[in-house]
Amino acid sequence: MLKIKNLHASVEGKEILKGINLEINAGEVHAIMGPNGSGKSTLASVIAGKEEYEQTEGEIILENEEISELEADERAHKGLFLSFQYPVEIPGVSVTNFMKTAINETRKAQGLEDMPAKDMLKKIREKSELLEIDRKFLSRSLNEGFSGGEKKRNEIFQMAMLEPKLSILDETDSGLDIDALRIVSNGVNKLKTKDNAVIVITHYQRLLDYIIPDYVHVLLNGKIVKSGGKELAHKLEEHGYDWIKEEVKVES
């Protein structure tokens, strides 16, 4: 599904990612953990194609296609989705209209006609039920005045609507109370199939109690320094990141 080879990236001349290698297959859930400033959000943004981040070296291959040169919207059209840590407020554009635009622009790029209004409504109804989203919520301006939990639920609602092949959830658990966390992770789990894949980026292990990862990677100082199964997350929760920092020091 996704192959990342020797990925280097910098922001304003400062190198943040220093050679990331990662391979994700269809049907898998990968967690990327790491302390603040380790480069987690940068990795998510670089994969999704944020322009301010300069990819200086390496390859990003989505389903056998190198996508490094593609714009963010073109990457989205190929099935990539990023759930934002801080979703942006867009006044005057309702959630429903925003979704219609996003879906139909994606269909246009794929050479398809606009989705018939009836199908669109049906899909919106189904997916909003999955995320326990109230109908009234859909006519509100996108993210404007939404609580932290509502914003994150809305991100996963968008993911459900767009049905991406690869989803990257950037700190989706931050700002969520326990109920919202349950709804959001339940949504993600229901959307999981053998044909798609999910990268969960998180600081804490909490979310991984709900979305069980197949692999856990630890990102430190712009590099993946350790990979393992879900037990690695528990170990990090218990002992913090210091022991890994020690290990890395010893190795180098």
Add this chain to the structure above:
Amino acid sequence: MELKDKLISSFFAFEDQIDVNNQIHQLRTKAIKDFETIGFPNKKEEDWKYTSLNSVLKEDYSIFPKEENTIDYKDVKKYFIHDIDTYSIVFIDGIYSSHLSNTTHDKIDACLMSSALHHEKYKAVIDNYFNKIAPQDSGLNALNTAFSREGAFIYIPKNTLADRPIQILNFSTGNESALMLQPRNLIVVGENSQVQIIERHQSLTENPVLTNSVTEIYAEKRAQVDYYKIQNDKTSASLIDNTYVEQKQESFCSIHTFSFGGKLVRNNLQFFQRGERIDSTMKGITIIEGKQHVDHNTLVHHAVPNCESHQDYKGIFDDKAVGVFNGKVVVEKEAQKTNAFQSNNNILVSDKATINAKPQLEIFADDVKCSHGCTIGQLDEDAMFYLKSRGIPAKEARALLMYAFANNVLESVKIPELKKRINKLIANKLNVSLGFDL
């Protein structure tokens, strides 16, 4: 011959065409003398620092159209708000078009200035209101007054709700190589009365057109007036819109100005508050590109306690477009407990676009709430990335963000069909189809 001289010498020809015994003719003869003394404004004047009329004054304009022109309704239907019932007062090259108009004298008067000037029954209204608030020190006002004979006349007697919106449309056809128009509108809204008015100037030609329009609006006690100006003209057409509003106690008046086109547009908009608990609202969206120039010059004069004013102007400037916002708020010593708010936000889409923003607050009272805020920025990169990451291409994403930026100005538009129309104009302007009506 320079335009100024041409205008002055044309006045004699003008007098041959009109009734010089009319009650306002003395005002005209005084006004042409004033114009001769004052002339057109120039960049040395503080209020005209950022806008030069030179490029529009150099054309050889016809002062009077040579012949009466007609247009088929089907050719201009799109410029009307046609999906709801309205009254309409329509002019072609400055001359009233009866077949495009739908005037009324039933309960309210929505008709022509020329007929109001010649009917005995309107004499008192003309005496009481005509040329009473248009400042006399403006050469542009003087010029318009000197040549005033046609325009919209709207009179809403007290305790009356105008049963439908009134449209004022000014078309120019291009049968003259270059044409100057001087419409003169008078709108009087009586006590407890309400009206909604939509005004549009539309050139149907690539020939130069210069419109110097003067509109006086009087809102009596507890009157409610909503006035919408659509400025989406060709780049060969220029407009100087001089609008003056006098409000009496507890009245409400809003003026929305949508400036999407024209070569040069200057809006002189002034509010004079003459009673307590008045609300004066001015809102505007400007979206221009190319070498277009739009200047909003506003004034609110707070002379009485306990009144409010709200100004909210949004501007989006692309290419080499130039915007000006000069918003002046005067709060007299007597005008305690005034609430005056002003906000002006601008986005420069291109490196070569310009905005000159100049808020001016002159406050002589000590117990007031006055605020002003002005921002100039670019589109938010994080928001762009957010939309693009959902598969929305850059052009559409940019349009969505611009729409979101300007949107709150539209919220106060009270005619849904008009709001829809403005949305469409914005979508066209931004050159996008977003799969839903903006």
